[in-house]
Amino acid sequence: MSEVLETPVTTAKLALEGVTSGYGHVEIIKDLSLEVRPGEIFALMGKNGMGKTTLLKTIVGLLPARRGRILLDGADVTKRGPKALVDRGVAYAPQEQPLFQDLSIRDNLRLALPSDKALAAGLERVYGHFPFLADRLAQKAGTLSGGEQKMLIIARAMMTEPDLLLIDEISEGLQPTVIERIAAALKDERANGTTILIVEQHLAFVLGIADRWAVMKLGQIDDAGAIGPDTEARVLEHLRL
Amino acid sequence: MARRRRGLVLLVLALVAAAVMLAAPAVLDRFSLNVLTRAMIFAILAITVDLLWGFAGILTFGQAAFFGVGAYATAMILTHVGDSAPYVALGLVAAVILPMVVGAMVGWLTFYPGSSAFYATIISLVVPIVVTQVIYSGGTFTGSSSGLVGYWGMPLSLEGYFRLAGVVLVAVAFAALVFVRSDAGRLLTAIRNNETRCAYLGINTQRIKILLTVVLAGVTGLAGFLYANASGMVAPENAGFVFGTELVVWTALGGRGTIVGPVLGAVGIGYLSAELSGDLPFLWQLLIGTLFVLVIIVLPNGLAALVAPLKAWRKPPPPPTLVALPVTVPRRTGTAPLLAMEKVEKSYGSQKVLADITLTVAPGELVSLVGPNGAGKTTLMRCMTDGAAASGGTVRINGTAIAGMLPDAIVARGIGRKFQVASVFEDLTVAECLRMARACHETPSLVAAAETLALPASAIDILRLTGLDRMLASPVSLLSHGQKQSLELAMVVSLEPELILLDEPTAGLTKTERSTIGTVLKTLTAERGMAAILVEHxxxxxxxxxxxxxVLHQGRLVVDGTVEEAVNADIVKRIYSGGGHE
Amino acid sequence: MSLFLDVVTSSAVLFIVATGLLTIFGVLKIINFAHGAWLTVGGYCAVATTQTGLSPWLALPVAFVVGGVLGILTERFIVRPLYARPLDAILATWGLGIVIGQLITLIFGRDVQFTPSLIPGTVDVFGTAYSAYRLFALLAAVVLGLGFAFLMEGTRLGLSARAVIMNETLARILGLDTAKIRTVTFMIGTGLAGLAGVLLTPLTSVDPNMGVAWLVGSFMLVMVAGESFGTLAVACLLLGGAQVVVSTYVSPILGGITIAVLAALILRLSPKGFSRA
Incomplete structure (x- = not known):
C-alpha cells in the first residue's frame, strides 16, 4: 500500500470509507477505501471482473453501499441516489448502454440538463471539444460510429460543467486519434478545475493524462501510487495474464 | 417412515373432512345448504386456479371458460337429448372430455417455446370471451343470454347435492395436496421459479404446462357438471371472464400456493357474500375489493400467510438419503468430436458479436475461454446450447448438427450448462433441486416424495466437498452465494453430461470455494473423461x-493453444494492457 | 360509404378508449386493469355535470382532472409497490376497479343513466346521412393522437418519459426524477381514461359497469400496439375495422370476439405485436 491512502491536506473531492457493495448474495466491493483529490485525474485500473464498474455504480448511488460511507466534498452522500449526486455536480459516463440509441444527438445532450434554459450554453461548451456534434444534432445516436459515440458520451457528461466526472472505460476499442481527442478534452476539463475519476484498462492512455492511479483486485485496492517512471512496470505486473 | 406418516395424517384428515361433509346437512338450514353447495363447487375451481397460478406461476382468468364448457355440455345434453341415467352419465363424460379438448387447444396455443407468462394471461382473457360469445350465439340450443333452465339432472335432494359436492371437493383437495407434495408436484414450483433452468436440465416445460392445463380443464369440467346438476340452471356469466377474475380473487385472498387457503377463501367468501349481500350488497363488494387490493400489496401470499407461523412447530419432512449411482463409462459412439463448431457467427442486426469461430473439443479436455468484457464469451456458450442462437455456421454435438433444436433437446444429447448467475430453484430445497436435475433420467413420482436420491458419484463428491450433503433439507433461499454456485454445479453434473459448460463459476467466491471447484473440475475431466469449457476472469x-x-477478442477467436502459448502470445499481452484494437 | 364511415369512426372510438391504457403501459410497463373503472368515472362525471345543470362540454375537463387526481393517488399507494410484480399489479388494479365500481354504485345507484348527446343529429357526408357525434369522435381521436404526439415528441416531459422507456438506468444516471415521471405519466393516462369516459357517453348508456365492457378490447389493442400511438392507430383501424366488417356481414356476436381473437393470433405469431415492424 502507498501514499494514496494518506490523508491529503485539503478535503478530498471524493472519499470512500470502508465501502462494501454487490448484487444479491455476492459482495463485489469489499471494505474499499479511496480518496480522490480536488482537480486531479485519478485512474482506476484492474482486470475484468474485479469490481471497477460496480464501484462507479456504487459511488453514483445506482447500487446502494451496504457498509461504509461515501463523502463528496466532505458531505455524506451514501445511498442518496443518482439524482442527488447529479444535483451536487457529479456526472457519470457509464460503459454499458451509455446512450439513448434511438434519440438524436441533441436530445441525448439535452437530457443531461435539468431544463432547456442552459442548453445553448452547454452545447457551445461541448462543440469546443467535439465540433462534429454541431453539424449532426438531428442524427440518431445509434447511427454514429463507435468513436463518435464515445465522444458523445463524454460530451454529454460535460454538458453540466460538472465538478466531478466519473468515466468508465472510455478508450475501449477506440482508435488512437479518437483517444487523443478525448484525452485533450479531459485535460482541458482538469485545467478548469474538474476532478476526474477514470476506470481504464488502456495503460498508455492513463500514463498520458492521469495524476495518480490504483489497481483493483477482487473488490479491493491492490496497489496505488502517483504516476511516475515506475508506474508502467508496476501496473503491468498486475495486469498480465 | 416419517414421510409415510405425513401421508397418513393427510389421509385421515381427508376422511374426517369427508365424514363432516356427509354429516353436516343434519345441522344446516336450507339456505346454508344451498349456498355452501355452490361455494364448494367453486372451491374446486379455486384449487385449479391455485395449481396453475400459485404453484406453476401461470396467472389465469380462463378457468371460468372450462367451467362454462363443462356446465353447458351437461345442461345441453340434459335439455336436448335426455335426462335418464345414461344421459346423465353421458353428460359427465362430455363435461370432462370437452373442456380437456378445449384445454389442449388453448395449451398448444399458449405454451410454445419462448412464450411469455404474460401471453398465457392474455389468452386466459380471450378464451372466456370466446366461449361466452359462442353461448350467446347458440340460440335456443344454448338458451342464449338467458341460459338453460328447467332440465332435470341427477335425482338428488338438496342434502344429497351438498354431500356430493363436499365429498368431491375433499377428494380434489386431497389429490391436489398429495400431488403438490410429490416429486412431480415440486416440478411446478421449479418451472415457476426458473423455467430456463428447467429447460437446461432437459425438462420439456411446455409439455408439462400443456398437460397441466388439460388435466385441470377436466377437473374444472367436472365441477361444471356438478354445478349444472345442483343449481338446475346455467347462464353465460358462468363462463365469463368476470367470474374468472372472482376465482383469482378468492385464491389470492385465501393464499396462493396453499390449496387449503383458496378452498377456504372460496367457501368463506361465497358464504359470507350470500349472508351479507342481502343487507349491505354494495358495501360487501366494496369490502372484498379493498381487502383484495390490500392483500395483493402487503400480503402477497394471502390470509394463509397469517397462520403460516403456526406451521413452524411442525417438523419439515426429512431429506432423502443419498445413494451413489454406479459409475458409467461415457457411452461414446462414433469418432465425431464432442463439440465441433465451424465458422459460427452471431449478429444482432448489423452488429456482429461473433465471427468465424471454429473450435473442437474432445473428451477429457478442460478448455478455458478468456477475453475482455464484451468479447462474446457468453454468446458463444449460448450458441452451443440453443439451436436458435447462432446466425451462421454449424454447431455439432457428437456429430449431430443442433441448428433449430431447443435447449432441452440439446441437453438430452449430453451437454450441461452452468450459468453465470447461479441458476437454481429458490423455493425448493437442496435435495429437490438435485432431483429436478435427475428428472429426465428418472421420472418423478406423481404421488410420493421418494425416500432416496440417486446421484452420480461425482455429484455426491461435490456435495461432500462443499458440505451441501448435510444441508439437503435446507431451502435454497437460505444458501450463501457460494453454496448456490456449488449446488448448481452439482445439479449440472447430476445430468451426467459428456460436456459441461461453465460461465464464470468462481465469480464472487471465497478462495477456499474456488479451489474446491477447481479440484472438482480437474477430477471430472482428468479422471472421468468429461470435457469442460470454462468462461473465467x-x-x-x-x-x-x-x-x-x-482467447476471444472482439468476437473472434485469436488464440487457441496450451496455457503457455496463450500466456506468452503477443496479442494477449496487448489485449490485457488495454490496447489490442485494430 | 356508410360501412367505411363505420370502420373509421369505430376505430376512432377504440383509439380514444385505449389511449389512457397505452400511455401507462408504454412508459411504466404496467397494465392498469382499473382502466374500465376510470372510463366509468368519466361517464359519471358527464352525468354529474349534466345533473348540476352545467354545459355537458364542461364534463371533459372535469373528467380529466378527476381521473388524473385519482391516478396520482393510485400510482402512489397501489402501483408504486408493485412495479417489480407486474402480474400482481394487474390484480391490484382490478381490485381497485371493483372498489371504484362499488363506490359509484353507492353514490349514484346502480340504475342506467343517460346523458344528452354532445352533438345531436346527423351530417350529410357525400350523400349519406351520418351521426354527427361519431364524426366528432373521429375528430377527437385525431386531436388526441396529434396532441399526444406533440406531448411526447415536442416537450421536455415527453422526452423524459421516452428516456425512461428506452433506458431507465441511464435516465437515472443523468439525474432524471424517474419517480416523478412515473407519477405524471400515470396521471396523464388516467386523466385520458376519464376523458374517454365522457366521450363514450353519447354512444352508450352510463352504468357502474360500463367500463368493464371496454377494458378487454382496449387491453388487447394495447398489447398488439406495443408502446407507440402510431401502432395503436394501426391496430385500431385493422382490428376495429375487422370487427365492424364481421359484425355487419357475419354476425354481431362474432364481431364481439373479433378483436380478442385476432389479437391473440397476432401476438402468437409476433410476440411484440406491431411494434416490432
Whole structure:
C-alpha cells in the first residue's frame, strides 16, 4: 500500500470509507477505501471482473453501499441516489448502454440538463471539444460510429460543467486519434478545475493524462501510487495474464 | 417412515373432512345448504386456479371458460337429448372430455417455446370471451343470454347435492395436496421459479404446462357438471371472464400456493357474500375489493400467510438419503468430436458479436475461454446450447448438427450448462433441486416424495466437498452465494453430461470455494473423461486448471493453444494492457 | 360509404378508449386493469355535470382532472409497490376497479343513466346521412393522437418519459426524477381514461359497469400496439375495422370476439405485436 491512502491536506473531492457493495448474495466491493483529490485525474485500473464498474455504480448511488460511507466534498452522500449526486455536480459516463440509441444527438445532450434554459450554453461548451456534434444534432445516436459515440458520451457528461466526472472505460476499442481527442478534452476539463475519476484498462492512455492511479483486485485496492517512471512496470505486473 | 406418516395424517384428515361433509346437512338450514353447495363447487375451481397460478406461476382468468364448457355440455345434453341415467352419465363424460379438448387447444396455443407468462394471461382473457360469445350465439340450443333452465339432472335432494359436492371437493383437495407434495408436484414450483433452468436440465416445460392445463380443464369440467346438476340452471356469466377474475380473487385472498387457503377463501367468501349481500350488497363488494387490493400489496401470499407461523412447530419432512449411482463409462459412439463448431457467427442486426469461430473439443479436455468484457464469451456458450442462437455456421454435438433444436433437446444429447448467475430453484430445497436435475433420467413420482436420491458419484463428491450433503433439507433461499454456485454445479453434473459448460463459476467466491471447484473440475475431466469449457476472469485460476486456453477478442477467436502459448502470445499481452484494437 | 364511415369512426372510438391504457403501459410497463373503472368515472362525471345543470362540454375537463387526481393517488399507494410484480399489479388494479365500481354504485345507484348527446343529429357526408357525434369522435381521436404526439415528441416531459422507456438506468444516471415521471405519466393516462369516459357517453348508456365492457378490447389493442400511438392507430383501424366488417356481414356476436381473437393470433405469431415492424 502507498501514499494514496494518506490523508491529503485539503478535503478530498471524493472519499470512500470502508465501502462494501454487490448484487444479491455476492459482495463485489469489499471494505474499499479511496480518496480522490480536488482537480486531479485519478485512474482506476484492474482486470475484468474485479469490481471497477460496480464501484462507479456504487459511488453514483445506482447500487446502494451496504457498509461504509461515501463523502463528496466532505458531505455524506451514501445511498442518496443518482439524482442527488447529479444535483451536487457529479456526472457519470457509464460503459454499458451509455446512450439513448434511438434519440438524436441533441436530445441525448439535452437530457443531461435539468431544463432547456442552459442548453445553448452547454452545447457551445461541448462543440469546443467535439465540433462534429454541431453539424449532426438531428442524427440518431445509434447511427454514429463507435468513436463518435464515445465522444458523445463524454460530451454529454460535460454538458453540466460538472465538478466531478466519473468515466468508465472510455478508450475501449477506440482508435488512437479518437483517444487523443478525448484525452485533450479531459485535460482541458482538469485545467478548469474538474476532478476526474477514470476506470481504464488502456495503460498508455492513463500514463498520458492521469495524476495518480490504483489497481483493483477482487473488490479491493491492490496497489496505488502517483504516476511516475515506475508506474508502467508496476501496473503491468498486475495486469498480465 | 416419517414421510409415510405425513401421508397418513393427510389421509385421515381427508376422511374426517369427508365424514363432516356427509354429516353436516343434519345441522344446516336450507339456505346454508344451498349456498355452501355452490361455494364448494367453486372451491374446486379455486384449487385449479391455485395449481396453475400459485404453484406453476401461470396467472389465469380462463378457468371460468372450462367451467362454462363443462356446465353447458351437461345442461345441453340434459335439455336436448335426455335426462335418464345414461344421459346423465353421458353428460359427465362430455363435461370432462370437452373442456380437456378445449384445454389442449388453448395449451398448444399458449405454451410454445419462448412464450411469455404474460401471453398465457392474455389468452386466459380471450378464451372466456370466446366461449361466452359462442353461448350467446347458440340460440335456443344454448338458451342464449338467458341460459338453460328447467332440465332435470341427477335425482338428488338438496342434502344429497351438498354431500356430493363436499365429498368431491375433499377428494380434489386431497389429490391436489398429495400431488403438490410429490416429486412431480415440486416440478411446478421449479418451472415457476426458473423455467430456463428447467429447460437446461432437459425438462420439456411446455409439455408439462400443456398437460397441466388439460388435466385441470377436466377437473374444472367436472365441477361444471356438478354445478349444472345442483343449481338446475346455467347462464353465460358462468363462463365469463368476470367470474374468472372472482376465482383469482378468492385464491389470492385465501393464499396462493396453499390449496387449503383458496378452498377456504372460496367457501368463506361465497358464504359470507350470500349472508351479507342481502343487507349491505354494495358495501360487501366494496369490502372484498379493498381487502383484495390490500392483500395483493402487503400480503402477497394471502390470509394463509397469517397462520403460516403456526406451521413452524411442525417438523419439515426429512431429506432423502443419498445413494451413489454406479459409475458409467461415457457411452461414446462414433469418432465425431464432442463439440465441433465451424465458422459460427452471431449478429444482432448489423452488429456482429461473433465471427468465424471454429473450435473442437474432445473428451477429457478442460478448455478455458478468456477475453475482455464484451468479447462474446457468453454468446458463444449460448450458441452451443440453443439451436436458435447462432446466425451462421454449424454447431455439432457428437456429430449431430443442433441448428433449430431447443435447449432441452440439446441437453438430452449430453451437454450441461452452468450459468453465470447461479441458476437454481429458490423455493425448493437442496435435495429437490438435485432431483429436478435427475428428472429426465428418472421420472418423478406423481404421488410420493421418494425416500432416496440417486446421484452420480461425482455429484455426491461435490456435495461432500462443499458440505451441501448435510444441508439437503435446507431451502435454497437460505444458501450463501457460494453454496448456490456449488449446488448448481452439482445439479449440472447430476445430468451426467459428456460436456459441461461453465460461465464464470468462481465469480464472487471465497478462495477456499474456488479451489474446491477447481479440484472438482480437474477430477471430472482428468479422471472421468468429461470435457469442460470454462468462461473465467480469474486468470490465476485459469492457468492453474486448464488443459487448453482459447482467447476471444472482439468476437473472434485469436488464440487457441496450451496455457503457455496463450500466456506468452503477443496479442494477449496487448489485449490485457488495454490496447489490442485494430 | 356508410360501412367505411363505420370502420373509421369505430376505430376512432377504440383509439380514444385505449389511449389512457397505452400511455401507462408504454412508459411504466404496467397494465392498469382499473382502466374500465376510470372510463366509468368519466361517464359519471358527464352525468354529474349534466345533473348540476352545467354545459355537458364542461364534463371533459372535469373528467380529466378527476381521473388524473385519482391516478396520482393510485400510482402512489397501489402501483408504486408493485412495479417489480407486474402480474400482481394487474390484480391490484382490478381490485381497485371493483372498489371504484362499488363506490359509484353507492353514490349514484346502480340504475342506467343517460346523458344528452354532445352533438345531436346527423351530417350529410357525400350523400349519406351520418351521426354527427361519431364524426366528432373521429375528430377527437385525431386531436388526441396529434396532441399526444406533440406531448411526447415536442416537450421536455415527453422526452423524459421516452428516456425512461428506452433506458431507465441511464435516465437515472443523468439525474432524471424517474419517480416523478412515473407519477405524471400515470396521471396523464388516467386523466385520458376519464376523458374517454365522457366521450363514450353519447354512444352508450352510463352504468357502474360500463367500463368493464371496454377494458378487454382496449387491453388487447394495447398489447398488439406495443408502446407507440402510431401502432395503436394501426391496430385500431385493422382490428376495429375487422370487427365492424364481421359484425355487419357475419354476425354481431362474432364481431364481439373479433378483436380478442385476432389479437391473440397476432401476438402468437409476433410476440411484440406491431411494434416490432
Amino acid at each position: 480469474d486468470l490465476d485460476f485459469v492457468r492453474e486448471i486448464s488443459s487448453r486456453i482459447v
